[in-house]
Amino acid sequence: MINTLASKPKKLVFDARIAWKALNGIFAVYKPPIVTYLDARNSIIHRLCQDLNSMHVRRPIKHVCIEGDTTRTMKVFTHPSYADHPLVVGPRYQPKDFVLICANYLSTDMSGLMICGINGGTKWAHKMKESKSPTSYRIKGLLGQATDTYFITGKIVEKSTYKYIKRNAIDKICASMQAAHQRKMFELCGLDMQSQAAYELAVQGPIRPVDTNIPMIYNIKCTDFVSPEFTLEIVCVNENDMYLKTLVHDLGMQLHSVATCTQIQCFRYALFDLNLALLKKHWDLENFCDNIVQCNTIINENKYLLKQDSPILIERNK
Structure with a gap:
């Protein structure tokens, strides 16, 4: 049964910087059929950007101005820097800020559980690939x-x-x-x-x-x-x-x-099943953060299973 997140208590976070730090780990999504991996990846990142930018974000840095006659006492004052203003440089969080890879690639015709690593969690995605789970x-x-x-x-x-x-x-x-x-x-x-x-x-x-x-x-x-x-x-x-x-x-x-x-x-x-997978209607910042916590807990409890200590085949010499 796929995780529907029913009757789940909500955790309110208003600061985008706190939410950004939480986006480090592994999460599970359900990729629908007839959807490419890149389309699913772009949809996830686009939604994360939207949610982060709708929260309280960092204010523009202050620009220091010094005006007046150099031979007299000059005035020093600050104002928000236009070079750091969202209307000039764009939204605070943009798709290029995210690093997101898939541990088990699913083609266009395939659907189901897809395990993704985001930002610091990409190292675990690579380890799962190397473990040949x-x-x-x-x-x-x-x-x-x-x-x-x-x-x-x-x-x-x-x-x-x-x-x-x-x-x-x-x-x-x-x-x-x-x-x-x-x-x-x-x-x-x-x-x-x-x-x-x-x-x-x-x-x-x-x-x-x-x-x-x-x-x-x-x-x-x-x-x-x-x-x-x-x-x-x-x-x-x-x-x-x-x-x-x-x-x-x-x-x-x-x-x-x-x-x-x-x-x-x-x-x-690997260590995950379909119960953890987020449906597309649940692809939002809060559910991703909660899913990362669940997946990271599973990884921390079973780290030894991701090591390459299992026997592997060695082809005979021809």
Whole structure:
């Protein structure tokens, strides 16, 4: 369930400088589908600028003036400097003042949980990237048709029958895909899956490819099937949207039919899940600050999980 912030006590902050200092950390948002990452990023920063500039901001610095006859006592007085006035230099807080990056990039066709680091929190976003944390997706597919982009928005290039396909057939293929990836992990390590060395490596934690170009699936299962629609839940690393779309396409081929992807939703990444994600209607300064506090608390309690101390794959010498 997505965080709706219902009946949450409000904390009133009127000074923009205090609010600006609070904008350092990690926060979670829900990126809608058909919205690019840059559009979502620009919307967040634009809203933060609006909210900060609507608060009490720093006054223009004083300009010192000295007037009068230099042979006599001169007058010294101050007035607000026009060179520092918002009507001259623009609003106090501008988009270029913010540093904001995403830890788990979501493409235009993808939606769901997106973890962002802002200002001083960008270091934690980088650490999450480096830790190669698994990502969980909920992927919906449609049997009986295939498109040129492997996604529902593409042009239909093939149709096929699907009424003979049953739930147990999808379950078997998902289990086969998962087993194939498990074998691949140990093969890259040069180990036999039945050996003691493979067991000792597996109990240390998830095995992660050192090469970020090698996608790896840890778990894949069918959670819902109402023909012709089905839903998969996948836990993986080093994936991208095209790889996940191709996975649905390959599933359709192995079922002796065709299938196309209709939705890709990220519902868990690293230490965070969808419950923390702010909906677009809640994208404002106060909710971002509260979300940063929640996320920073989770990070401080689980810092050791972001260290790169888990075993990783080492490709065999050719």
